[in-house]
Amino acid sequence: MYVCVCNGYRDGEIREVAESGVRCAREAYLTLGNGPCCGTCLPHAQGIVDAVHDDADRPAAENDPAQRPPTLLAAE
Numbered sequence: 001m002y003v004c005v006c007n008g009y010r011d012g013e014i015r016e017v018a019e020s021g022v023r024c025a026r027e028a029y030l031t032l033g034n035g036p037c038c039g040t041c042l043p044h045a046q047g048i049v050d051a052v053h054d055d056a057d058r059p060a061a062e063n064d065p066a067q068r069p070p071t072l073l074a075a076e
């Protein structure tokens with residue numbers, strides 16, 4: 001899906017750049033070739049970058065449902 005119409009950047013491209021260590025949407029754009037133009041896409045692009053790092057920063061046990069401690073079910 002296109003995230004940035006001005007530059008033609010897709011979500012997958014932004015995700016790949018974030019996975020290489022970039023934590024800022026503007027820096028991701030520069031890595032892809034051009035900085036933002038109108039900037040309306042930056043909040044969404046930053047959300048993609050943040051999601052990549054939220055997953056990467058979370059301990060492995062939190063990412064693996066089998067490793068999570070059991071939760072108590074609420075009593076009716």
Ligand code: FES
Nearest residue numbers: 004006037038039
């Ligand atoms: S839509 Fe991305 S800079 Fe304009």
